Amino acid sequence: MSVGAAVRDEFPIFEHAVYANSCSQGALSTRVRAAVEGWISGWDENGAEWDFWVERNEAARAAFAGLIHAEPDDVAVTTSVSQGVSALVSALDLAGQRNRIVVSEYEFPTVGQIAHAQELRGAEVVHVRPEDDGRISLDRFAEAIDERTALVCCTAVSFRSGHRHDVSAVAELAHAAGAPLLADSYQAVGALELDVGTLGADIVTAGTVKYLLGSAGLGFMWLRRSLRETLVPTQTGWFADEDIFAMSIADYSPHASARRFDSGTPPVPSLYPGVAGMELIAEAGVPAIESHVRGLVDRFLVGLDELGATVATARGEHEYGPLVCVVSTDPNALVEALAARNIVTSTRDANLRVSLHLYNVEDDVGRILEALAANRALLA
Ligand SMILES: Cc1ncc(COP(=O)(O)O)c(C=O)c1O
DSSP, rough: OHHHHGGGGOGGGGGGEEEEEEETTOOOOHHHHHHHHHHHHHHHHHSOOOOHHHHHHHHHHHHHHTTTOGGGEEEEEEHHHHHHHHHHHHHHHOOSSSSSSETTTSSSSHHHHHHHGGGGTTTTEEOOOOOSSSSOOHHHHHHHOSSSEEEOOOOOOOTTOBBOOOOOHHHHHHHHHTEEEEEEETBBTTTOOOOOHHHSSEEEEESEEEEEEEEOTOOOEEEOHHTTOOOOOOOOOOBBBGGGGGGGOOOOOBOGGGGGGGOOSSOOHHHHHHHHHHHHHOOOOOHHHHHHHHHHHHHHHHHHHTTTTEEEOOSSTTTTOEEEEBBBBSSSHHHHHHHHTTEEOOEETTTTEEOOOOOOOHHHHHHHHHHHHHHHGGGG
């Protein structure tokens, strides 16, 4: 039985819809729903389940670490990518020679905006723009990175085009210039196999809203140990302290581990669904999910070619993942036309976004293609 058919019963939305919008929010499973209900009933029955909450925080850290082949001590638990990246840049000295933050044009807004916010601290932001074919070439990165670079931001998969970067090649350029590389991997973790041992990135961020099948309010930041030990964030909180329960207000003593990038009270309501969602992904296995999704995406691409559609996502062997962007003459109208057939998708720029995950099956792809054929006039 395919990964899709094996887990589909756990996702009630498929009883009435074709869900192809995991790039925005993963579908709700019965087990994630039960986890959310467990949070409410535990609160109701026992009041503050503080010890269990702290344990859930550690369970979330360990679950995320497992998915990227990392050690839990190298993972910070955050409330969002934004919180993690803000804490990260707060640890950079941007007043000296190394004051440049290099951002690919495919970063999520939060990464670009946080980079520009550092202009107030002396930073310069350098944008690396795509070519006409939508690819951002290594040459453009090479031109942008030099001994003035403090940080390179290269998202693993673009939320707006579906492009998948060659993170390790860009990391090599960053490392040759003595700079660390941040790979925001929100659009990859859970759907694509990522191993921090080979990825090349020095910092990896993600959260549970999308392919990890949890809710908003929970994110993670992995940091290479040798780098992290040199970073002292000035954006912090009491859960980042070396001894949380010392409750001291006399000094700042950040934890030796990546917990130094944690913040205040853990995002308790989001830990329950987050852990349940990540367990589901781990059970299915990311390599199996990746190959299942690749099969569906390739089937979809063939169908798009048959329709003569323009695909915005690059098509090289390693240039795409679970998200396919299709150029539309009126993307909002197209999303609505698909919604009228109970197909859930989304848009960015001039593109329809179709993202496929472990619970999708061939029949979903067929129904999406059928709907697109019926709305051919809305495809560019
Ligand atoms: C690539 C990427 N990064 C980050 C985010 C979200 O960032 P945050 O967790 O700060 O809301 C998203 C989607 O919401 C995303 O697609």
